[in-house]
Amino acid sequence: MTSASFSLDPAFTVAPVSRRTFGTFVEHMGRGVYTGIYEPGHPSADADGFRQDVLDLTRELGVTVVRYPGGNFVSGYRWEDGVGPRADRPVRRDLAWHSLETNEVGVDEFMRWARKAGVEVMYALNLGTRGVQEALDVHEYLNHPDRTRLAEQRRSNGAAEPYGIKLFCLGNELDGPWQTGHKTAHEYGRLAAETARALRSADPDLELVVCGSSGSGMPTFGAWESEVLQLTYDAVDFISAHAYYEPVNGDLGSFLASAVDMDHFVNSVVATADSVAARLKSAKRLMISFDEWNVWYLSEFQAKRETGWEVAPRVIEDTYNVADAVVVGNLLISLLRHSDRVTAACQAQLVNVIAPIRSEPDGPAWRQTIFHPFALTSRLARGDVLRLEIHAPTYETARFGAVPLLDAVATHDPQTGDLTVFAVNRHLTDGLDLTVSVAGFGHPMSVAEAWTLTDEDLYAVNTADQPDRVVPRPASGVAVDGSVLSATLPPVSWSAIRLVRAG
Numbered sequence: 281m282t283s284a285s286f287s288l289d290p291a292f293t294v295a296p297v298s299r300r301t302f303g304t305f306v307e308h309m310g311r312g313v314y315t316g317i318y319e320p321g322h323p324s325a326d327a328d329g330f331r332q333d334v335l336d337l338t339r340e341l342g343v344t345v346v347r348y349p350g351g352n353f354v355s356g357y358r359w360e361d362g363v364g365p366r367a368d369r370p371v372r373r374d375l376a377w378h379s380l381e382t383n384e385v386g387v388d389e390f391m392r393w394a395r396k397a398g399v400e401v402m403y404a405l406n407l408g409t410r411g412v413q414e415a416l417d418v419h420e421y422l423n424h425p426d427r428t429r430l431a432e433q434r435r436s437n438g439a440a441e442p443y444g445i446k447l448f449c450l451g452n453e454l455d456g457p458w459q460t461g462h463k464t465a466h467e468y469g470r471l472a473a474e475t476a477r478a479l480r481s482a483d484p485d486l487e488l489v490v491c492g493s494s495g496s497g498m499p500t501f502g503a504w505e506s507e508v509l510q511l512t513y514d515a516v517d518f519i520s521a522h523a524y525y526e527p528v529n530g531d532l533g534s535f536l537a538s539a540v541d542m543d544h545f546v547n548s549v550v551a552t553a554d555s556v557a558a559r560l561k562s563a564k565r566l567m568i569s570f571d572e573w574n575v576w577y578l579s580e581f582q583a584k585r586e587t588g589w590e591v592a593p594r595v596i597e598d599t600y601n602v603a604d605a606v607v608v609g610n611l612l613i614s615l616l617r618h619s620d621r622v623t624a625a626c627q628a629q630l631v632n633v634i635a636p637i638r639s640e641p642d643g644p645a646w647r648q649t650i651f652h653p654f655a656l657t658s659r660l661a662r663g664d665v666l667r668l669e670i671h672a673p674t675y676e677t678a679r680f681g682a683v684p685l686l687d688a689v690a691t692h693d694p695q696t697g698d699l700t701v702f703a704v705n706r707h708l709t710d711g712l713d714l715t716v717s718v719a720g721f722g723h724p725m726s727v728a729e730a731w732t733l734t735d736e737d738l739y740a741v742n743t744a745d746q747p748d749r750v751v752p753r754p755a756s757g758v759a760v761d762g763s764v765l766s767a768t769l770p771p772v773s774w775s776a777i778r779l780v781r782a783g
C-alpha cells in the first residue's frame with residue numbers, strides 16, 4: 281500500500297468555485313439534438329417535443345451553462361434557417377458531419393429547452409463562412425429588446441422578451457484545417473477583433489470568447505494564442521481551450537494521467553495570455569473558457585469515419601467505462617485547481633454524442649459512467665477552491681514521464697463550513713492511504729458523505745439493459761481522527777469526501 285498526504289487551511293485559497301465550470305455542450309451533430317434533447321413522438325416528450333427523461337437527467341447532472349449550436353457544425357450554420365414557421369425552414373447539408381440538418385430545432389426552441397433545464401446559454405457564432413454582419417444580426421435577434429426588424433421578428437416568433445444571452449463564442453476551432461472556413465491566426469484574429477468590437481457597440485456588457493487552440497498537440501499551439509490575442513486582447517474576455525483524451529495503444533497509465541496535459545494546457549495558455557498583456561501594457565487578465573473537454577475515442581472515429589447525408593445519424597456515441605469515468609473526475613479536479621483562470625468550461629457533449637447521458641429513440645435514457653463524477657463534483661464543489669501541496673509517490677508514464685499517483689483538489693464553503701476533497705488514485709493495482717491534515721480549520725470535523733467510483737472490472741459500462749452497472753458507492757475506510765482525515769483509495773478510483781463541523 282502506498283501513501284500520500286496534504287494539508288488544508290481555509291486561509292489558503294485559489295479562487296471561488298465558478299459555477300460556470302459545470303457547463304456542457306449541445307451541438308447539432310449526430311443525435312445530440314434530434315432523439316437527444318428533442319423527440320416529439322417520445323412517450324416522455326412535453327408539448328414542445330422535449331424529452332422529459334433527458335431534461336431530468338440534465339438537471340440531475342448539475343449543468344450550469346450549455347454551449348450551442350456547435351462545434352464544427354456552427355462554422356457552416358445559418359441561424360435564420362432555424363427560426364419562424366417550421367414548414368418554411370429549409371433542409372441543409374451539414375458539411376462538418378456530412379449529415380442533413382432539418383432545422384426543426386433552432387434557437388427559439390433551444391432557448392425554451394434551456395429555460396426548462398435551468399441553464400445559461402453560451403451562444404457560438406459562425407465565423408467560418410460568415411462574418412461581422414451575421415454576428416450582429418443574430419445578436420439583434422436574440423438580445424435586442426424591441427422595434428428593430430430582427431427584435432420584432434423574434435417577437436412574432438413567440439419570444440416577446442429578449443433572451444439576454446451574455447456569453448458569445450467568436451467562432452469555433454478556426455485553427456483546425458478540418459474547420460469550414462479555417463483561417464490563419466492573423467486572418468482569424470482580425471475577424472474576431474472586428475466582430476467583438478461591433479458586438480460591444482451593441483452591448484458593452486457581453487462576455488466574449490475568442491478561439492484558442494483545438495488541442496495542445498496542434499502545430500500552431502501557443503503561436504496561435506499569441507497572434508490572435510495580440511489582435512483581440514482588449515476586445516475579449518476569454519480565450520477557449522479544447523482537449524479530448526483517450527487511451528493510446530492500451531496505455532492505461534498515460535491515460536489515467538490525462539489531467540497532466542490539461543494542467544500543461546492551462547498553464548501554457550495563461551503564460552501566453554499574460555505575455556501578450558505584458559507586451560500591451562495591459563492590467564487586464566484574460567480568463568480561459570475550457571469549452572470542449574472529455575474522453576473521446578477519437579482515433580476509432582477517424583479510422584471508420586462514414587459519410588452519409590442522413591438526418592441525426594449515430595455519430596461518436598462512445599460508451600464509457602470505469603477508467604474513463606476516473607479520468608473525467610480527474611479532469612474536473614484539474615479545472616477546479618485552475619479556478620483563478622478557468623472560469624467557464626463545457627464537457628463535450630451532453631447527450632448521445634460523446635456524452636454523459638444516452639438515450640434511445642422511443643426508448644430509455646440513462647447515465648453513462650462519466651455522468652457520476654460530473655454530477656457529484658457539481659453538487660459538492662462549493663465556496664472556495666483551496667490551495668494544496670500534494671506529497672505522493674510517482675509512477676512512470678510513456679507520455680508524461682513521472683506522474684504523481686494521487687491527484688486531488690479541495691473546496692471549502694465558508695457559509696456552510698462544508699469541506700470537500702476530490703481525489704484520484706492512479707495506481708493500476710494498489711490502494712493508496714491518504715491522510716489530510718485539517719488542523720488549519722481549528723475545530724473538529726466529521727465525515728458527512730464519502731463516495732468512490734471504482735470497479736474490479738475497469739472496462740465495465742452502463743447500458744440500456746444495465747443502466748446502473750457502474751455507480752458511485754459509499755466509500756469505506758474514510759474517517760476523521762482529531763485533525764486528520766484518512767481514507768483508503770482503491771486502485772484506479774475517483775472519490776469525493778465531504779466533511780462538516782463536528783458536533
Ligand code: AHR
Pocket residue numbers: 307309350351352353452453494572628629
Ligand atoms: O465535440 C465534437 C467536435 O469536437 C466539435 O464539433 C468540434 O468543435 C471538436 O473538434
